[in-house]
Amino acid sequence: MAPVSALLKRCLISSLLIAFGQGAFAQTAADDIAKYREMIADGNPSELYEMSGEELWKKPAGPKNATLEKCDLGLGPGVVDGAAAVLPKYFKDTNRVQDLESRLMTCMDKLQGIPSQGIIDAKFGAGPKKDMDAIVAYIVTHSKGKKINVSTAHPKEKEMYAMGKRAFFFQGGPFDFSCASCHGASGKRIRLQDLPNITTQEGAALGWGYWPAYRVSSGQFWTMQQRLNDCFRQQRFPFPIYGSDVTIALSMYMAKNANGGMIQTPGLKR
Amino acid sequence: MKTLMMTSTKHLFLVFLGCGALAISANVSAQQKADPQFEKMMKNSFRAEGIAGLDRIDQDATQKFCSDPIFASSKAGAAKAIEIQKINMATIKQPTDGKYVGDWKSGEAIAQSGRGATWTDTATTPIGGGCYNCHEIDKKEISYGNIGPSLWNYGKNRGYSQEVMTYTWNRINNSKAYNACSNMPRFAHFKLLNEKQIQDLMALLLDPQSPVNQ
Numbered sequence: 001m002a003p004v005s006a007l008l009k010r011c012l013i014s015s016l017l018i019a020f021g022q023g024a025f026a027q028t029a030a031d032d033i034a035k036y037r038e039m040i041a042d043g044n045p046s047e048l049y050e051m052s053g054e055e056l057w058k059k060p061a062g063p064k065n066a067t068l069e070k071c072d073l074g075l076g077p078g079v080v081d082g083a084a085a086v087l088p089k090y091f092k093d094t095n096r097v098q099d100l101e102s103r104l105m106t107c108m109d110k111l112q113g114i115p116s117q118g119i120i121d122a123k124f125g126a127g128p129k130k131d132m133d134a135i136v137a138y139i140v141t142h143s144k145g146k147k148i149n150v151s152t153a154h155p156k157e158k159e160m161y162a163m164g165k166r167a168f169f170f171q172g173g174p175f176d177f178s179c180a181s182c183h184g185a186s187g188k189r190i191r192l193q194d195l196p197n198i199t200t201q202e203g204a205a206l207g208w209g210y211w212p213a214y215r216v217s218s219g220q221f222w223t224m225q226q227r228l229n230d231c232f233r234q235q236r237f238p239f240p241i242y243g244s245d246v247t248i249a250l251s252m253y254m255a256k257n258a259n260g261g262m263i264q265t266p267g268l269k270r
Numbered sequence: 271m272k273t274l275m276m277t278s279t280k281h282l283f284l285v286f287l288g289c290g291a292l293a294i295s296a297n298v299s300a301q302q303k304a305d306p307q308f309e310k311m312m313k314n315s316f317r318a319e320g321i322a323g324l325d326r327i328d329q330d331a332t333q334k335f336c337s338d339p340i341f342a343s344s345k346a347g348a349a350k351a352i353e354i355q356k357i358n359m360a361t362i363k364q365p366t367d368g369k370y371v372g373d374w375k376s377g378e379a380i381a382q383s384g385r386g387a388t389w390t391d392t393a394t395t396p397i398g399g400g401c402y403n404c405h406e407i408d409k410k411e412i413s414y415g416n417i418g419p420s421l422w423n424y425g426k427n428r429g430y431s432q433e434v435m436t437y438t439w440n441r442i443n444n445s446k447a448y449n450a451c452s453n454m455p456r457f458a459h460f461k462l463l464n465e466k467q468i469q470d471l472m473a474l475l476l477d478p479q480s481p482v483n484q
Contacts, residue, residue: 159307166308171333173326174387174460176446178337181453182417190403190415236387238326239319246315 046137046214046266049221053138056131062112071107073100073139084143085263088252090154097160099251101225102243104135120242124226129242133212136223140212140265148209148263150255157252160245164253167246168198173236179250181235183207193270198254205261208254213267221266224251300346302338322389331357336451351450359447361459362440365469370435372469374480380467381407381474387462397462399471404453407474408481417453424475426483438475442468 057068057080073083074091088099094106108114114128122129152158171178179198182190186197197203212223222230228247232240240247318324329337332354341347383398385391401407404417407424428434440447442463445454457463463471474480 163308163311166302166305166337167312169337169339170312170327170329171337172329173322174462175455176333176336177455180339184339185417188415188417190417191413193415233322233388233390236322236326238316238322238324239389240316241314244315245311249311 044214044266044268046141046212046221046268049134049137049214050141050266051138053134053136056135057138062108062114064111064113066111066113068104068107068111068135070111071104073103073107080139080142082143082146084140084265085146085149086151088157088160088248088255089151090156095156097154097156097248097252099224099243099248100136100139101132101223102248104132104139105243116243124222124229125220133221133223136212137221137266140263143263144265146263148205148255148258148261150252150259152252152256160249160252161256163245164249164251167249168253175236177235177237179231179235198257201257201260204254204257208251208258209261209264210267210269212265213269215269217270222269301335301341301350319389321387321391321393332446332450332456339451342451354450355447358444358450358456358459359440361456362443362447363458364436364439365465369469370439371473371477372466374470374473374477374482376467377470377472377474377480378408380463380471382411399457399463399467400455401471410481421475422482424482425478425480430476430478435472435476438472439468442471 060067070077072091072093073079074086074089075081075083084100087103088097090097091103091106096102098106105116105119108119109116119128119132125133152161168179169184171181178184182188182195183198183203186200186203188195188197196206198207208224211227212221213227214221225242225247228250229240229242232238312327316324316327335342335347335350335354342351380399381401383396384400384403386395386397401421402411402414404415406414406416406420406422409422424438425434441454443458444456445452446456455462457468458465474482477483
């Protein structure tokens with residue numbers, strides 16, 4: 001992994017240097033990243049995660065020595081194709097609305113006997129969360145090109161959307177920030193980073209449709225749970241618990257707003 | 271004084287207006303009610319980590335008001351906004367040594383840093399102003415955000431009168447004194463920046479020698 005990511009970083013840095021060296025100030029960081037995406041279109045590093053995720057999906061594991069192949073991600077047991085495009089979703093067996101990561105934790109617990117708490121408590125990119133990242137990469141790759149199609153027909157889904165909307169505008173912390181502080185208006189940037197307006201369909205699709213993603217700056221694959229976690233960190237909030245309802249509610253708000261947009265995961269981000 | 275404040279406030283107000291006004295129109299006359307289910311979700315979804323304690327999601331009146339943009343942009347909300355601005359204005363202290371303008375070079379460093387106050391920081395991590403995150407300031411810095419208005423030529427355009435000094439001092443100390451739901455953090459109210467740091471930021475904007483005013 002290390003040499004690949006080092007090479008990618010060098011590519012990005014040199015393309016940025018070229019852009020700024022020529023005094024092309026009007027060019028946005030987005031243009032550079034688009035160029036860079038083109039350069040490596042045939043080889044998103046997420047593929048490495050995806051491959052190991054597919055293995056983990058099919059390999060017997062846990063106290064029950066079972067695979068995840070019977071896991072129901074919303075389209076029926078074992079159906080992976082298109083599953084990420086309909087999440088978050090209400091599941092009868094847990095009586096909860098779940099996103100991809102929380103649903104996978106349910107499957108690992110029920111099918112393999114792996115308790116969720118160990119996954120929740122692990123550091124990002126380490127231990128059981130590293131396996132989770134790979135499985136997520138595998139699942140979301142199989143929704144690439146599908147239309148985002150999230151339902152709020154079930155009362156619990158509708159309720160989750162409403163709570164997500166409220167959480168999106170909830171201000172707190174010593175900076176008074178909410179999600180909306182950065183993602184509530186169009187055409188905004190932090191430094192050179194473009195910020196999608198998640199209150200619009202177009203902006204929500206840009207956010208929801210491109211995460212999980214491989215992050216060039218950190219050389220890591222990030223799930224949506226990790227993306228949200230780092231948003232809250234920068235909002236100066238306390239730590240959102242992995243798979244907690246606020247993370248699922250916000251995902252529901254984003255995904256539903258993004259309906260009709262295209263899933264482009266795994267994305268490639270700065 | 272009053273008329274001068276009116277004109278300069280109006281002028282400056284326009285400049286600062288970029289702060290993401292949420293134009294949502296609806297006929298709602300009351301602030302959203304407390305929702306026990308939502309509160310339970312928030313309470314159960316976070317844990318304290320390092321310096322980021324759970325008290326950070328206990329909202330004060332300003333945060334509560336600004337978390338409901340539909341009410342905040344309604345007629346009844348406009349009256350409440352004035353009340354919120356008064357509460358915030360009352361927290362502002364003028365500089366203890368009477369000095370408004372410090373050193374613009376330190377001010378530039380404070381404006382550049384967006385660090386501090388996250389759970390990966392410690393209580394002693396210096397907190398930056400994060401100004402370039404949202405504002406164009408010195409044109410030489412091309413990596414700037416646009417959530418707030420450009421501050422290039424801030425003093426050159428407005429002059430260096432006491433009114434401009436006081437207004438700018440107040441705005442950096444507690445932006446919500448003028449715009450209840452401004453996107454700008456309340457730097458003095460939450461002790462993010464101390465008096466000296468605010469004097470240095472003032473210099474970046476209001477020292478005629480600052481690169482911002484060339």
